[in-house]
Amino acid sequence: MKGLTETGVADTVTRLVRAMNAHDLDALVACFADDFVNETPVHPERGFSGSEQVHRNWSQIFTGIPDLEAEVVRSIVDGNTAWTEWEQRGTRSDGATHLMRGVAIMTGSEGVLTHVRFYLEPVEQTSGDVNAAIERTMGAEVEAPREEMS
Template sequence: MDTAGGINRLPVGPVRRMFAAASRHDLEAMVLEFAEDYVNITPVHPERNFRGREQVRRNWTSLFAAIPELALEVHDCATGPDEKVWVEWSSSGTRLDGVPVEQAGVAIFTVTDDKLTAVRFYLEPVERESGDVNAAVRAMTAAQAPVPLEP
């Protein structure tokens, strides 16, 4: 991985500039990469959807203040049709109250006229103690035991 936390893997443009600015905690440079009417869609938490870069500013102001050494890492990325940039990334740090925080996931950005105009946002808190895959399937299906695999 490169010394920029994987940011150099990103295509040149507003996604790379936004991640670089966020990594430096440069709020103003980061917010400038978003279109004024930017749309953030969080499919697994629809009530968190929002429109406008001023909400981006509020969100990241809070993050930088509450997690002073917040670090971002880009794990992988891909470009797709219609000016899409897919980014697998994570963030980690320690809140002012001493609680460690870690998130991981994917963001699918839409770029139009060299600005971030939309994202489908799938970043979630990392759960280290939620059980293995069998526990997850049992929770989803309300099953009592894992179903054996056919030989």
């Protein structure tokens, strides 16, 4: 894991990655406070609280992606907060490739994570280039500005 050199929250993130890669559900859940809060700003309805939901989520993930591997690609720690860039990969039980990338901003205290702002998303490679993405974001085809003739 690159960049996690401070103690505290960095140690917790290191334990979390090890538990993910070992598919050790109990060790993974032990990385989270009982009253843990997950915010998912891009999908607000997906936010949740409590380590019981962490257990439920990861039980399904380990079952659905039996060869899941996780890596913190880059990170920086500031006090009790770790800004972490993730890649998770594997093969789903239906044979489809699983690949997620993104950022999780993790706050910890006393050896557990207490809060995460979660920005991981499935990687998709069929949505087109930047022009297509802007058109979708704007809700209609956007005409490029015309150059003035002088």
